[in-house]
Amino acid sequence: MKTKLYVLYGGKSVEHEVSLKTAYTVMLSIDESKYDLFPIYITREGIWSTPDKLSRSKLELSDLIAVPRHAEAAESIGQSLISQFALPGRKVVLPLLHGSNGEDGTIQGMMELLNIPYVGNGVLSSAVTLDKAISKQLLAQAGINQAKYLAYRYDQWAEDRAFILEEAEMKLGYPCYVKPASLGSSIGISRCSDKQQLTAGIAEAFKYDSKLVLESEVLGREIQVAVMGNEKPLASLPGEFIHKHLFFDFESKYMDKHLTMSIPAQLSEELTGRIRKIAIQAYQVHGCSGLARVDCFLDHEGHLYVNEINALPGFTNYSMYPVMWERTDGTLYSELVEKLIDYAFTRHAEKQTIHYTR
Structure with a gap:
């Protein structure tokens, strides 16, 4: 009997469109001789719905968007659990x-309660990697080098804006970056060169989150490493995007037709080894499992700074993560998805050995 593969995509998130593109590419790669595919689309309002029977030979991105059959998220989730997840096998x-x-x-917590294997990071590692403020605290405690940063909640900003602006100028200087604490794809991020831009950037970031991170700028290259595995993770060869953008924002990442990948990145053998080692260290510090992408800055003096850990990196054909693995050891896209599924089953089996009674 084939394995039932439930693909959840869309979601109540400003990264909704990115999720659709990832799901589209993944679904086209699935080996139908091994898996029965059960796509579940989650609307921007959080309602779960199932698209009509999809034909992979004629699949379009728009086909993935299903019309909700329920008005409330809770009702739709309950119906999906009954009609989809209750199937045997x-x-x-x-x-x-x-x-x-x-x-x-x-969503990881929900899968834990249902006791169903799922691909990627667990509850804790998912939460701490997405929260840049907490992630930076973990990196600091582990002694991993990173750019100078400050973190603030919205209530702190509302109470004393002047203090925060002054502290940022004194401790970080200009230019600096403002980022929503729990968001990806460079959404809500601003590069600020003076107090006026910083004030506007903070207001923009607080549209998307109630907490933000300010960072000093590191001049140099941004190097990425793909990591996968559970207790003994593997790191790919480093890669980087070649571009002329001063700030690599959302439009630069997803709209620039001239964007090119350099994989492996042009680095010395010693520096390549050091970056891969640091990537694995950062992965383990966050308790990651399954997969993650570790992003680093390399300045002009050769100093390395871990920027952030992305627990669910982009997974389209033009995303860095799958291409890095293909260039590292020849792993094809479809093979990579199967490896990640195998890691999910391994982790789930290990959890079944834990005792919950005495």
């Missing part, structure tokens, strides 16, 4: 939900 969930309500431990 071996099953696994592939959550392709970028950002909030999917990459932050919420």
Whole structure:
């Protein structure tokens, strides 16, 4: 009997469109001789719905968007659990939900309660990797080098804006970056060169989150490493995007037709080894399992700074994560998805050995 593969995508998140693109690419790669595919689309309002029978030979991105059959999220989730997840046989969930309500431990907690294997990071690692403020605290405690940063909640900003602006100028200087604490795809991020831009950038970031992170700028290259595995993770060869953008924002990442990948990145053998080692260290510090992408800055003096850990990196054909693995050891896209599913089953089996009674 084939394994039932439940693909969750869309989601109540500003990264909704990114999730759709990831799901589209993944679904086209699935080996139908091994898996029965059960796509579940989650609307921007959080309502779960199932698209009509999909034809992979004629699949369009728009086909993935299903019309909700329920008015409330809770009712739709309950119906999905009854009609989809209650089916007998071996099953696994592939959550392709970028950002909030999917990459932050919420959907992972639900799968834990249902005791269903799922691909990717667990509840804790999902939550701490998405929250940049907490992630930076973990990196600091582990002694991993990173850019200078400050973190604030909205209530702190509302109470004393002047203090925060002054502290940012004194401790970080200009230019600096403002980021929503729990968001990806460079949404809500601003590069600020003076107090006026900083004030506007903070207001923009607080549209998407109640907490933000300010960071000093590191001049140099941004190097990425793909990591996968559970207790003994593997790191890919480093890669980087070649571009001329001063700030690599959402439009630069997803709209620039001239964007090119350099994989492996042009680095010395010693530096390549050091970056891969640090990537694995950062992965383990966050308790990651399954997969993650570790992003680093390399300045002009050769100093390395870990920027952030992305627990659900982009997974389209033009995303860095799958291409890095293909260039590292020849792993094809479809093979990579199967490896990640295998990691999910392994982790789930190990959890079944834990005792919950004495």
